[in-house]
Amino acid sequence: MLKCTSACAGCSDSLALRYVLKAAGPDTVMVVPACCTSVIQGIYPNTAFNVPVYNIAFGAAAACASGMSNAFRAAGKKTNVIVYAGDGGTLDIGIQAMSGAFERGTDFLYICYDNEAYGNTGMQRSGGTPMGAKTTTTPTGKTDAKKDIDAIIAAHDPPYMATACAAYPQDIFKKVQKALTFRGPTFLHILAPCPPGWRYPTEKSVEIGKLAVKTGMWVLYEREYGKVTIGPQSKAAMKKPLPLEEYLSPQGRFKGIDPKIVEILKQRIAKNYQRLAAEEEASA
């Protein structure tokens, strides 16, 4: 990826993308559905990406990558096929194509960068928006919980899947490199804090990402052939979690959140920790 994209100032998606493309190397093809990343590429006739990019309709990214990957393998090429989709293109609109590609065992890497709303069109609610967060279509705060896409992917039993956070770029680099060594579908879910959408000052992007992991709103783990490994950052957070309010208070989207919802969020975090710890123990 080349310097200067048209991303917003402090965009953690472009931060994550830098490390994804660094890890993937030059022999890579990206498939990008409608999302912020299709904007980041820049304006015709220039593009900020130094690899071929295929821009495709919202719901068709994984299907397109499936065909592309099969064509490359049939031609005897080892080109990496990477889908880089937002949470709308993964959790809501793209889910059926993605599920199909995972079921067929396509050899590709699906990356979902999750800014927890449709950021590109003006922060409308998506399946990834957490409970209590205000968006332009849920002005009083979302009443439903965030969809657990990782559990849905895990049900497809891929060889490798992991979660990452844009605030830990070295971790993203390692996970992308590792995912590309597997043959078959792999999945990476990256939390990408969004300054204009989450309503916090641009310089706090990395800080908020770290707080998400430290408070437990986001858990870093890998699942390799069913074996769960929780990342060291999340291990530390499980032993000594920061209060959730530290993550919620700097963000304008959680302003005036109902204390009852905070309680529900805390319970969900505890439950999530328990579930993952049990899974890790069982698979060890």
Next chain:
Amino acid sequence: MSSARERLAMSRPKEGAAGQTGSWRVFKPVVDREKCNACGLCAMYCPDAAIDKDLNVDLRFCKGCGICANECPKKAIDMVREEK
């Protein structure tokens, strides 16, 4: 690359594909070399790769988000209001 390929309406990689985004900036980062211990965290966290290996900020492209100043462990980067 044949000449037929050259005529295709395709985008080509270029630095600064969105123009010189430095003009978006309100506050610019100023590095205090006395305090800086060259850890490189600012370059690692810069979303636009506007900080190079020698930790010089490329002001043509820096959008002035301030992540570098916020993440600097030595507080060696100050955000100073841009004068125009």
